[in-house]
Amino acid sequence: MSDDGRQGLTIIAFIGSVFSPYYGWSADKDPFAHCAMNVVLYGDRTRFAMTERGAASLSQSRHSIAIGPSAMAWDGTTLTIQIDERGAPLPRRVRGTVRLTPRGFTSGPFQLDPNGRHRWWPMAPSSRVEVELDQPNLRWTGSGYFDTNDGDEPLASAFIRWTWCRADLPDGTAILYDVRHRDGGGQNLSLRFSHDGNRREIRPPLAAPLPSTSFWRMPRETRSDDGRARVLTTFEDTPFYSRSLLASSLCGEPVRAVHESLSLDRFRNPLVQLMLPFRMPRPYAG
Template identity: 50%
Template sequence: MTERSRASVTRDVHEFVVGPSRIHWDGASLVLDLDEIGMPLPQRVRGRVRVWPRGLSTFATALDDGGRHRWGPIAPCARVEVDLQQPGVRWSGEAYLDSNEGDEPIDRPFTDWDWSRASLRDGSTAVIYDVRQKHGGDRVIAQRFSADGAAEPFEAPARQKLPRTLWRIDRHMRNEPGEPARVLHTLEDTPFYVRSMLDSSLLGERVTSVHETLNVPRLMARTTRLMLPWRMPRVK
């Protein structure tokens, strides 16, 4: 990922262009054409990612008490096809696409959150947002999305503590009692954010969950800000 200035960004009703990369909707799928340089070891990342929604969702909700930060899935049940020429990678599988937006910096209302997504046997997707605020109580958003995008709330189970990360980040998972969650694979482990695959239990099923934890004070720390340009360079 590269941060680019306004001069490198254009958008119209057909496409969204960021530098040499672009996103557009072809009528059936969301197409991402990538042409970037990976970091911290420079390498070309070039190819196409295509997301095929099974249905589009209009669900949206506030993440904070003030309603200044909002989340909603665009395609909660989808399929992805990845075809990269550089590096030579090609695969397909289950996918999920959502959107976050805010009217203020993320560090004002939040201290941290845990988020998880799991595909269920009937083809639906269960999402849990477990949010801690600086002021006010915890907010737990638990929604089950059917293949056509329709949303239905469900009662989230109790929090279960997960092992700390290599960067000593505390994280938790909403998981049914008596069925402990296990970390299968850590996909990304940073000073302020971690994403993993979990073996967990939800809505009476044993599922594989994508799980992430964001630690906002760590994100805003000066040491983190000094490291970010090495992973996310900034160009005009």
């Protein structure tokens, strides 16, 4: 998020695009044949780009990855992301450079399911971001976050739904990650990290209801110190996913938190799968 709270940006590099209908329909389930650089802008100039590409468009090394014309590279201090994507269904260009500089690193990943088939690592929860885009013409700095996810099976095989929430604190970051397992039960992670990545104690917040999204009626819920939270902005309202900005209280501090809700039952609905190619085109196999 930008320091003034008016702009937001999400960038995800996928090898084995977990939300890809083409990946789900494929016979061999080769993750390298289903790659994408997902770029989403929120605020005054919204954009959504998630073009899927094949193995020929992927190159990677220990410190870099390129998917088609977009790439990420780590120099030991800063992650530099070169973006050159075209949106869908509106073919609006997103082109420019984003730099993410972590303030510290956490110790390692968390297991999200009982069998250890899904891992999540909030690697750099407190970072600074510089955004310099030519298309659209945007320049801003703000607070950033960097994580990684990997798994050994489709998300819908392990989970019914999850919610995730991140908020800046004066001395670091708070993250809430609540998952519901398909075989029953779930896991509620309440995490707090200082700026240097060290984990600190946090009292598990109380359940806080949220209204469903206005169009697709996506269920939302979160947790907070006093069991109350308010939706400030809904960035994404889709049949199976929502991203929002909340006002709540965590670790005794009033916060503005980025929040997401995901329904895997909705995601695997056949009608939803048929809708996805309109936002996730795959124009060629290479």
